Amino acid sequence: MIYAVFAPLLFAVLIPFLSRWKEKVHTGWLILPVPFLIFLYFLQFVGPNFEPQVQSVQWIPSLDISLSFHLDGLSLLFALLISGIGTLVVLYSIYYLNHKEQLGHFYTYLYIFMTAMLGVVLSDNVFALYAFWEFTSISSFLLIGYWHYRERSRYGALKSMLITVLGGFSLLAGIILLTIVTGTTSIREMVAQADVIVDSHYFPFILAFLLLGAFTKSAQFPFHIWLPDAMEAPTPVSAYLHSATMVKAGIYLMARFSPILGGEPNFFFLLSLFGIVTLVWGSFMAVRQTDLKGILAYSTISQLGMIMAMLGFGTDVALFAAVFHILNHATFKGSLFMVAGIVDHETGTRDIRKLGGLMTFMPISFTLAIFGTFSMAGVPLPFLNGFYSKEMFFDATLVNSATGPFMEALVAALPVLAVVGSIFTFVYSMYLFFGTFTGKYKEEELPQTPHEAPKMMLLPPFILVLGVITIGLFPEMFNQGLITHAADAVFGAENNKDIYFWHGLVPAFYMSVAVVVLGIVLYLTKSKWEGIYSVLPGRLSFNRVYDWLIENIEKGSNKITTSYMTGSLRFYMVLVITAIFAITLGVLIQTNGVNFEVTDVAPITVKELIVAAIMAIAAIATIFVHNRIAIILIVGVIGYGLAILFVFYRAPDLALTQLIVETVTVVLFMLCFYHLPNLQKSTTPLLTKGVNVAISVGFGLLLMVIGVSAYNSRAFDSIADYYIENADPLGGGYNMVNVILVDFRGIDTLFEVAVLFGAALAIIAMIKLRRDKGAK
Template sequence: MIYAVFAPLLFAIVIPFLSRMKHKIHTGWLILPIPLFVFIYFVSFVGSDFESQVSSYNWIPSLDISLSFHLDGLSLLFALLISGIGSLVVLYSIYYLDKKERLGHFYTYLYIFMTAMLGVVLSDNVFALYAFWEFTSLSSFLLIGYWHFKERSRYGAIKSLLITVSGGFSLLAGLISLTIITGTTSIREMVNQADVILESSFLPLVLAFLLLGAFTKSAQFPFHIWLPDAMEAPTPVSAYLHSATMVKAGIYLMARFSAIFGGEPSFFMLLSLFGIVTLVCGSYMAVRQTDLKAILAYSTISQLGMIMAMLGFGTDIAIFAAVFHILNHATFKGSLFMIAGIVDHETGTRDIRKLGGLMTFMPMSATLALFGTFSMAGVPLPFLNGFYSKEMFFDASLQLSGYAGTFVEIVAIVLPYLAVIGSIFTFVYSMYLFFGTFRGKYKEEQLPVKPHEAPFMMLLSPIILVTGVIVIGLFPSLFNNGLLTHAADAVFGDEVTKEISFWHGFIPPLYMSLTVVVLGTILVLTKTKWEKVYNILPGNFSFNQIYDWGVNQLEAASNRITFTYMNGSLRLYMVLLLASVTAITGTALFISDGINFEVTDVAPVTVHEVLIAIVMAIAAIATIFVTNRLAAILVVGVVGYGLAILFVLYSAPDLALTQLIVETVTVALFLLCFYHLPNLTKRTESIAQRGVNIVISIGFGALMLVMSISAYNSQFFETISDYFTENSYKLGGGDNIVNVILVDFRGLDTLFEVSVLFGAGLAIYTLIRFRKNKGAK
């Protein structure tokens, strides 16, 4: 299973090299087999006899962190969506993205994201889940900002990163709390300890942390504002991230933990209430939009709210309907995003005010959009999968009971009415999207490009998705026992058996559906008469204004604080740094009784060491009074080389060699920038500044002396030197103990150090290139 998860990431390494052949063959054709193979691998598990699979690989055993992957019905459903729709998106992008685009960047980001999403839905270890979770935010940031030369793309990428990563920190706090409560990092074991979690006094805090993480990721009200701006990404990204994968990560999280919190009234109330408000808000605001992708963005928000509400209901029918709608939504919404991209690609605009009458020029696209929009609207037709899950949603909203508390009972009563209101506007924006684009008056003079039908291969991906809409609608039971029931079982925590059929008789959910169609049709036909209501509600108000104000205030405050100490004075930087270290460390040593001057068991001091120490002290003091820059460089070098000699005398040749190299490079660098060094003959410090210098210098020096002596005399644990001596060759296979420690015993520390050096080197290289390019201009 680990190969399926990491296959896209491993292949992403070679994508930049493959993209060099893009003038001969589109990069997408070379990498398309990877998600296809992953999809086929997961398809092999589909069936009525499916049993969950677990694969575990040690990562950081000392912290109980492992790459443990758990494939059950829920994770299987998401893995199929991630790999299946990922394959279709790659195929679609081959004809959407020109070879002149930075294809290596695009597909690398896309495959990193694919691995991150697979890791999220398959991870059983909560910390591995969090690591993959944040990788989805990072890779989506890169994909949304792919056209970085556009200001709106950069704005949308930064907004999505700030909101989703902030929620990610909240998720981390919730996962840590669950780990502390249960004593395990395994989600499966946490589910087995559900009673312990529900009885914990930290339950409200844990719920708040997890819900905040899920709401920000899945664009729930009021954190939904990042999703419309993320539409600045290329259409293949929108079709993938914002219909089938990333925005459903929060849905997945709540589904995964429903087995723990499903019976908790606060979980029902918060999830259902926020979900239904998101449904109503998203569908209401979608009708106001004029950009095709903006309409689809708000429609995605509303659909996610509906799924989130069903998970909050917590009943078996609601859970099954949520799982069913996750599949349905991926099919019709993915196809609609691709159709929107085709319309933009073939007409030069996504502004619905400039579109209309395109059915004559783009009959295939119009037909696909017809099935997609009518399925999204929940029109009661047997060949549209959206109706089935929408009717289940209505049915589930009418069956809410068993939760104690007056306010909770009020919420349960109001939910069906809000569900109908949200679905009415869903019907309105679906009809608005289709008829406003493909029917009505053709406005040739407003189109930048004369419209024509897209190539068949560009239509192939939406054709496959719309075929899924129809097949699921005609044969819903085809996916029931082999896939949906297993996913619902994993969410509900018990066996869920539901038959999917079109006709259930004249029952309240059918009346609710007919009400939606009738009232929705009336609103569509009278849209021009009532749409002025948007001037009142929401009017000029937008949560984007709150976000922009908050970001601007944060940046302004940060600038004010930063410029108070980042004024270009090296002296001020050193004063602040050394004073902080001296004050904090000194206080900690004093409070903790960590000062210990009892020196015992030290090596004998010879005359050689004394003479070298005296020379180093004289050289160090001389640096204060020397007025010649060349002399200053030399006396600093005397201190460094003297330290190297002391290392040699105390049998540390590796440290001595390192010190010699560093000191030689330092002296050489000082000489290279000789003319840029300050003029030491002019003293600009005031008497007060010199006094501060003296106090800090003495204080910091005294601190280093106290720390050195106290550290030598303090032993809180048994020394590990004997362990390294005995096991360096046995476990590490090396005679050089220091090398074995760096590479094997403390390999993670070395990795981070190398990463820091690599990052610093990359930054320096970037600055040099930037200066070089600037000079060339």
């Protein structure tokens, strides 16, 4: 199983090499077998006797993070969707993108996504799940921005990234709390401790964080605004990521945690409320779109809302319908996206106002679209799978029970809202279909003369439509082998339902009829309602909030950054030194480290005092001297003074080195000073001067305090004895300092030489390098 998950990633590494021959062989053909083989691999598990599979590989054992894959019914359903639709999308993209495009990039991103998404649905470890989850966000960002030279693409990519990654962080917070509460990182073990989680103090936070993660990923109201802008991606991507798989990651998350969270009143309330509002809002907004993909985007939002609401209901029938609808939605929406892409590809526009009468030009696409749109609308025909799950959805809205005024109001409103949302769904489905394929053919408005797409391009949507029909005609075939297992996993117990076309004259049936009748009426009189559709606050309102936030965050960051990044070296130094000062002083006071009890000091001798006094005077003099030769000599005095001190303090090697270095430094100073202007009298204002003095004196005093305190508090014995004793036996030398340098701490010396060498190279470069003479 682990190979199946990581195979696409492995190929993603190879794709840049494969895409070299893209002129001869379209890169897509070379890698098409990968998702198909994965699909076949997962297909072998389908069957009535399916048993969950587990496979585990250690990753970071110390943090209890492992790549443990758990294949149960729900994961299997998703894995099949990811690999199956992935195969079709790759096939489709071969005709959608010609070899002039950056194919290597496209397929690399797509295959990274494939691995990430498979990882999300198969991981049993929450942190592995989170890692894969973020990978889907990143690959989605890259794919939306695939045509990066378009401004809208970049905007859409950034928007989806910001919103989904925000949700990702929230998810991370949620799972961290979950691991704290349960003490495990495995989802299965968490499910076993459902009581512990629900009773913990953190439960409200866990719920809120997980919901935020799921809502942003699955484009629930009001976070749905990123999905329409994500339609800037190439159509295969829209069909794959933003309809069939990635946007269902949030749904998957809720379904996966349903055995834990389900039954909680708050979970029911929030998920049902947001789901149903998203359903109504998405379908309502879809009606006023003019872009084919825009309609499909809002339609996706609305269908995701519907699935989310059903997960919220938590009843057996609702969960079963939710799982069933995940499959159905992937088939009909995938095919519709592909048809929309074909229309775009062959006519040059996606604007439904310019399209019309394409039936005669594109008969096959037309036929495919019939099944797709009518299935989406939930038209009661036995060969349309959309109807089955929609009917179950209506059923599910009727059987909820709740306590408390808000809950009861919501429960009562659910069937009504479901019907309203479905009516709009019906309207936009009809609009999408008839607006594109029937009516007047507007030749003058189309950039290209339409004609039917190549056969192989029609194959992927055809296969999906075949799925729509097969599920519609033989629902039991899919039910026993696949859907039941998935529903079991979500429900946490046996959840076996039969799927019928004809339920009898039950309320759900009347609801379906009402949807169709009112839908037809509304569609036929659509022109009269246009006003209402455009009056209501559009998607712009939420987009404005988003844009306002982005703009102000950018402005704010800019302000903060420019306030301290002034470009003045002095200012930086002041900040750095003040920070060191404050932190050191703070630690000194906090640890009560000041210690002035002087003990065990060497005797004071006059010669040392004289040298020290000269050095001190010289140091202070550097501040007041403005003659450059003088200042060099003064610095020299300090350096030689230091060498003399080293002699006093039994450090002959230091004294020698210091003498040599000081001599060379003075010479170097002389060489450079010759070229540099003379020192000027300081013209800085008095206040700045005061600050400089305060900082310097303050820091000096602090060092004094630290030095004295450190000298007087010796917590450990010196380690010098080791070196003193072993210099000869181990190092074979009589000069201990030398032995330490070249033997005991040889690596230090090696790096010291490296530093000198680097400095020498840089100096040569700076002196020799001449930029072109014209430049300043």
